[in-house]
Amino acid sequence: MSAEGRVRLMDAGKMAEIISRMSEEIAEAFSGSVGSALLVGIHTRGVYLARRISQRLAETRSWDIPVGKLDINLYRDDWTRLHSYPVVRSTHIPVSIDNRDVILVDDVLYTGRTIRAALDGLLDFGRPRRVHLAVLIDRGHRELPICAQYIGQVVETLPGQHVHVLLEEVDGRDEVVLTD
Numbered sequence: 461m462s463a464e465g466r467v468r469l470m471d472a473g474k475m476a477e478i479i480s481r482m483s484e485e486i487a488e489a490f491s492g493s494v495g496s497a498l499l500v501g502i503h504t505r506g507v508y509l510a511r512r513i514s515q516r517l518a519e520t521r522s523w524d525i526p527v528g529k530l531d532i533n534l535y536r537d538d539w540t541r542l543h544s545y546p547v548v549r550s551t552h553i554p555v556s557i558d559n560r561d562v563i564l565v566d567d568v569l570y571t572g573r574t575i576r577a578a579l580d581g582l583l584d585f586g587r588p589r590r591v592h593l594a595v596l597i598d599r600g601h602r603e604l605p606i607c608a609q610y611i612g613q614v615v616e617t618l619p620g621q622h623v624h625v626l627l628e629e630v631d632g633r634d635e636v637v638l639t640d
């Protein structure tokens with residue numbers, strides 16, 4: 461950690477490399493069943509990461525994997541601690557999820573509560589065959605038995621620290637920073 465309590469974990473080049481590698485891992489896992497795959501990004505940055513993975517698979521494999529977006533705020537078990545009301549953003553799942561292989565995508569995996577809520581939200585749409593999880597950063601400290609199948613980078617962190625994922629589409633640049 462630098463003197464300012466801020467350390468850069470990823471720059472734009474490294475992020476692009478990592479997203480390519482994760483896309484390749486997903487491609488290998490779905491090579492026999494791409495027709496059933498559906499990427500679902502969790503608001504906010506998971507949606508853009510899911511789009512990047514889909515775009516990468518279009519470039520490298522000519523696959524056209526649909527991308528949905530899921531807002532999990534209504535399903536959180538801790539929203540009253542975060543706001544006095546749940547902030548609801550848009551959810552859009554473009555195809556039926558019944559018997560699909562869904563790949564949930566998020567930027568950071570920490571306690572696992574967001575993913576638990578995402579599973580609740582997703583299952584309101586139907587019954588997928590399988591659900592996998594892809595995250596750019598796994599920072600540990602799980603409070604629920606949840607793990608990701610595709611991980612960009614595992615980062616050792618202290619509970620009081622924060623991982624900030626910045627994306628061009630939202631923040632104007634690609635970067636991951638760990639702060640105290």
Ligand SMILES: O=P(O)(O)OC[C@H]1O[C@H](OP(=O)(O)OP(=O)(O)O)[C@H](O)[C@@H]1O
Nearest residue numbers: 503504566567568569570571572573574
């Ligand atoms: O595993 P967890 O402890 O649930 O933490 C991970 C979640 O926290 C962040 O979302 P946040 O609630 O900060 O919202 P944001 O993505 O809209 O910034 C991040 O984007 C993950 O979705």
Ligand SMILES: O=c1cc[nH]c(=O)[nH]1
Nearest residue numbers: 568570621622623624
């Ligand atoms: O460090 C963290 C923890 C939760 N969510 C984040 O985006 N970063």
